[in-house]
Amino acid sequence: MSLSYACGYVVTRSDEFASASIAIFKQHFTETRFSAFTSVSDCFCLNNNRQSRSIYLIDAQTVSNPVRSGVNPVHEHGDWLAVNVDERNFQVGDWIMNGFSGVVMKKCCLEQLAPAVKAINNGELWYNRQDLSKLAKAYVANEFDPHVAADDFALEHALTPKERHICLMILKGLNNPQIAESANVSVNTVKTHASSVMRKINVHSKAELIARAVQQTVNSPKNHPLNGR
Secondary structure, eight states: OOSSOOOEEOOOHHHHHHHHHHHHHHHHOSSSEEEEEEHHHHHHHOOOOTTEEEEEEEETTTTTGGGTTTTTTTTSSSSEEEEOOOOOOOHHHHHHHTTEEEEEEEEGGHHHHHHHHHHHHOOOBBBHHHHHHHHHHHHTTTTHHHHHHHHHHHHTTTTTHHHHHHHHHHTTTHHHHHHHHHHHHHHHHHHHHHHHHHHHHHOSSHHHHHHHHHHHHOOGGGGGGTOOO
């Protein structure tokens, strides 16, 4: 299969995992070059061409958080996939907000590598449906108020009134055509405002925006007005 990635980087300190994963990628994606490195900074510095698209696979069992190497996936170009992730204490919202398009769990890592890369290449998230369901349940839970989240974002990130409204509609789960109809603007205008909102809040997708909103508001005192009475 052909990918839109110019390069793929497997970051691991395990020679065995490096060899196995590279072999899998060569079998499935013959037109994309995959290489293995032992640190994020080494492979990241090689990709100086910001116009080319690359994917970075981080072995969570042997490599620490990329931020510790001065590379923050949220702020950097490219797609990021965490692999060999332990299910214990796993929080899907944390990984989304840290800039990862997906995770592959340790127990089924090698068999899911190729499908995960293929999905992310196509612009999809690669997360367990049950984990995404938990995030969705937190989103619709009584303690989450999209109005509170939109107000907080507007105050903290200097959103304009129009951007705040678009942000609210996104947090309510509306798609672009529905937002356009609600705001009486074109879909292109919605896309422009949505891009501005995500740039100011420093997120890269609607899913990441919602995950951050859930995390920052579920514990907000404004969402629990009866507490302490």
